[in-house]
Amino acid sequence: QSQELSQARIDYHTALLALQEYGTRMVCTGKMHTDRICRFDYLCYCTEAEEFVFFHSNSSFMLPNLGPRRFQPALLDLSSVEDHNTQYFNFLELPAAALKFMPKPVFVPDVTLILNRFNPDNLMHVFHDDLLPIFYTMQQYSDLDDEARLVFMEGWSEGAHFDLYRLLSSKQPLLKEQLRNFGKLMCFTKSYVGLSKMTTWYQYGFVQPQGPKANILVSGNEIRQFSSSLMEKLNITTRGGEKSPAEEKDEYIVVFSRSINRLILNEAELILALAQEFQMRAVTVSLEEQTFPSIVKVISGASILVSMHGAQLVSSLFLSRGAVVVELFPYAVNPEQYTPYKTLASLPGMDLQYVAWRNMVEENSVAYPERPWEQGGIAHLDKEEQEHILASKEVPRHLCCRNPEWLYRIYQDTIVDIPSLLEALRATVKTKPNLKKAKPASTVHPGQVREPQCQTSVQATNEAKLTVSWQIPWNLKYLKVREVKYEVWIQEQGENTYMPYILPHQNYTFSENIKPFTTYLVWVRCIFNKNLLGPFADVLTCRT
Ligand code: UDP
Numbered sequence: 014q015s016q017e018l019s020q021a022r023i024d025y026h027t028a029l030l031a032l033q034e035y036g037t038r039m040v041c042t043g044k045m046h047t048d049r050i051c052r053f054d055y056l057c058y059c060t061e062a063e064e065f066v067f068f069h070s071n072s073s074f075m076l077p078n079l080g081p082r083r084f085q086p087a088l089l090d091l092s093s094v095e096d097h098n099t100q101y102f103n104f105l106e107l108p109a110a111a112l113k114f115m116p117k118p119v120f121v122p123d124v125t126l127i128l129n130r131f132n133p134d135n136l137m138h139v140f141h142d143d144l145l146p147i148f149y150t151m152q153q154y155s156d157l158d159d160e161a162r163l164v165f166m167e168g169w170s171e172g173a174h175f176d177l178y179r180l181l182s183s184k185q186p187l188l189k190e191q192l193r194n195f196g197k198l199m200c201f202t203k204s205y206v207g208l209s210k211m212t213t214w215y216q217y218g219f220v221q222p223q224g225p226k227a228n229i230l231v232s233g234n235e236i237r238q239f240s241s242s243l244m245e246k247l248n249i250t251t252r253g254g255e256k257s258p259a260e261e262k263d264e265y266i267v268v269f270s271r272s273i274n275r276l277i278l279n280e281a282e283l284i285l286a287l288a289q290e291f292q293m294r295a296v297t298v299s300l301e302e303q304t305f306p307s308i309v310k311v312i313s314g315a316s317i318l319v320s321m322h323g324a325q326l327v328s329s330l331f332l333s334r335g336a337v338v339v340e341l342f343p344y345a346v347n348p349e350q351y352t353p354y355k356t357l358a359s360l361p362g363m364d365l366q367y368v369a370w371r372n373m374v375e376e377n378s379v380a381y382p383e384r385p386w387e388q389g390g391i392a393h394l395d396k397e398e399q400e401h402i403l404a405s406k407e408v409p410r411h412l413c414c415r416n417p418e419w420l421y422r423i424y425q426d427t428i429v430d431i432p433s434l435l436e437a438l439r440a441t442v443k444t445k446p447n448l449k450k451a452k453p454a455s456t457v458h459p460g461q462v463r464e465p466q467c468q469t470s471v472q473a474t475n476e477a478k479l480t481v482s483w484q485i486p487w488n489l490k491y492l493k494v495r496e497v498k499y500e501v502w503i504q505e506q507g508e509n510t511y512m513p514y515i516l517p518h519q520n521y522t523f524s525e526n527i528k529p530f531t532t533y534l535v536w537v538r539c540i541f542n543k544n545l546l547g548p549f550a551d552v553l554t555c556r557t
Contacts, residue, residue: 028120031055032200036070036109041077041089047096049089050150050207056104056127057118057200060193065104068112091166092129093146093208097219100129100167102206116197123162123184125204126150130165133172136300137324137353141215145231146208147181148239154205159183164192164201177305180246212236214360215353218413225356233363234456240330244313247306251313251333266295267312269320269328273301274388275343276426277321278379286431287319290438300325321427322346326354334364335451337442341434342371343425344378345407364451368441370434377428380421389424391417455494459539459547460486462499462519467535467555477529477557479503482520486539486547498540506532506554515540532556 032055039056043049057066067075079088087101094100112118126147132138151157163178163186170188178186192199212231217223244251266287270280277283280297288295293316298308312318313331319339320326329338338358342348348355348369358367372378382399384390391399394417402418411419463484471477481501489497503523504511511534512526527533535553540546 025120028200028202029118032057032068032118033109033112034070034072036068036073037066037075038073039067039075043089046087046089046101048210050153050205050209051089052154053201053204053206055200055202056204056206057198058192059105059198060195061197062105063189065102066198067104067106068109069106070109073109089207090210091127091207092131093142093210093213094131094219095210095216097131100131102127118198118200119196121162121195121199121201121204123160123202124156124158125162125164125201126157127164127166127201127204127206128208129167130169130172130178131167133165133167133169133174133178135324136174137327139172139174139177140327140330141213141353143208144177144181144243145212145236145239146210147178148242149212149235150205150207150209151181153209156203157205162187165189174305177243180243212239214356218411220412222410223351223353223413225352229356229360231360232456233360234453236330236357236360236363244309244331247309249306249310249313264291264293264316265314266291266293266317266319267315268295268297269308269312269318269325270297270299271321271323271325272299274381274424274426275321275323277341278426278428279431282431283319283429283434286435287317290435291317293317322348322351322354322423327357329354329358329365332365333451334453335366337366337368337438339368339370339434339438341427341429342369343422343427344372344375345405345422346371346419347407350408350410362453362456364453366442368437370429370437372427372430373433374430377430379426381424382421384424386415386417386420389417389420389422391421455542456545457488457492457541458545459497459541460488461548461550462486462537462539463550465535465537465550465553467533467553469555469557471529471557474529476524477527477531478522478524479527479533479535479555479557480520480522481535481537481553481555483537483550484519489539492541494541496542498543500538500540500546502536502549504534504536506534511536527557529557 037056038054039051041049041051059066083103087103089102090096090100091102092100131142151161159182161182162184163182165186166189168189212235214226214229214231216226268284270277284295298311308328309331312328313333315332315336317337317339318329318332321341326340338354340354348371355367358365381389382391386393391402402421408419408422465483468480499516501514501516502511533555535555536549538547538549
């Protein structure tokens with residue numbers, strides 16, 4: 014690996030002079046530590062102290078220059094998980110003159126993205142917290158290309174899914190523990206620090222019970238662009254889009270099973286029942302038995318994916334449009350409170366159908382009170398607490414991550430009650446999955462309506478008319494839109510309510526509720542296909 018960071022590629026002497034003369038330079042985006050990504054020239058890392066170092070010289074700069082606020086609480090989040098106090102990034106400062114007394118720096122010539130993986134042993138965390146954010150942070154900065162070097166500073170070893178991280182760039186990612194192999198002082202010629210949080214959709218419950226993020230900024234399109242890119246790198250050809258008649262006949266169901274814990278105890282029966290119900294073949298996959306790429310290949314062609322709640326369900330981001338996700342929950346676990354996969358499936362444009370099923374029959378559940386606490390054991394708790402948990406019919410809302418009642422219930426095995434599952438499926442799966450060829454719906458929004466105008470007339474002392482007219486949005490003439498409607502809001506000046514109207518044409522004369530000698534404010538906007546709203550045109554002021 015030392016070979017890979019070949020010093021021959023840059024002139025070592027020139028780099029050293031540049032570092033001594035210019036020191037470190039930093040410019041960041043973001044107003045807060047939670048939305049900040051910083052770009053550095055000559056950011057260094059001292060492997061003995063395990064600290065990043067900013068070298069001040071006459072031509073250094075640091076934007077934002079926060080003074081001591083840089084420690085309140087940190088310059089930025091090094092993982093994509095918001096404001097987690099184990100994931101902060103900061104650096105020490107030194108004068109560049111100190112370099113004379115320090116070990117000779119080793120320069121990293123690659124453009125580097127420095128970040129923390131959040132939980133690299135859990136597949137959901139791998140995709141949601143790391144792979145998607147890394148992928149789109151790299152899209153954000155054009156010099157973070159296929160030749161970029163990823164550096165993972167969280168301190169974990171490679172972990173079970175390191176091959177997935179390797180797909181993001183052609184260079185081997187570096188782990189924190191490997192940095193010391195390069196020397197005592199490493200200097201990154203050009204680096205970015207931090208991750209975009211734009212693609213994350215779920216918060217894990219560190220400060221409030223887990224749930225979808227308050228302001229989701231990603232749509233199914235970006236998720237699907239990411240998964241296609243990954244599948245391309247894995248040499249998996251999609252069957253998305255038009256299917257050949259043979260493929261259409263060969264629809265199938267995938268049961269993603271867990272073989273270590275949270276088992277489906279009647280898996281064979283479940284598979285038979287599903288195959289019978291949908292008249293399709295059904296196959297199982299598990300992380301213990303298949304490689305991840307082979308699982309992706311199977312899932313990308315599936316019509317229905319069935320699985321117990323758990324990280325393996327993040328693989329639904331490889332399902333094709335129109336497919337169905339069926340998430341099974343153990344006894345006493347309320348599906349509405351644990352929705353990372355429901356939220357994913359329901360992102361606009363993800364175009365997946367989602368069904369949750371919950372075991373309501375305690376006898377169909379097998380729990381493991383004697384296991385270690387992290388696998389849901391409760392033997393370590395006092396009697397009273399154990400009895401309370403055993404008597405409870407639903408885990409109350411709780412914070413992450415060590416709630417014993419939650420762990421006890423979520424690690425139960427389940428005998429799936431087939432009739433109740435099929436009933437849930439029939440109630441939700443309206444269209445036969447995938448048969449209605451799912452094409453991406455248009456997401457093109459209307460522009461502003463043009464040349465909005467109003468004309469008024471007074472008929473009598475208590476009768477007036479208000480005619481509003483406008484031209485179509487400019488982009489409409491280039492589009493095929495199924496349904497074009499207009500929305501008009503009319504507000505009497507000074508009042509704080511308004512009347513909304515949905516109209517099919519480009520003009521309308523209002524006479525009801527229109528008073529003579531009154532000023533009305535009128536807003537007009539265009540709507541495509543019922544839910545694609547355009548912006549309002551400038552407000553009209555209309556006096557009758
Ligand atoms: N896992 C697995 N088979 C099992 C149990 C777990 O492959 O029988 C995987 C799971 O997909 C995840 C990791 O091990 O990637 C951690 O599982 P855990 O139960 O801790 O987390 P959860 O699935 O509840 O998120």
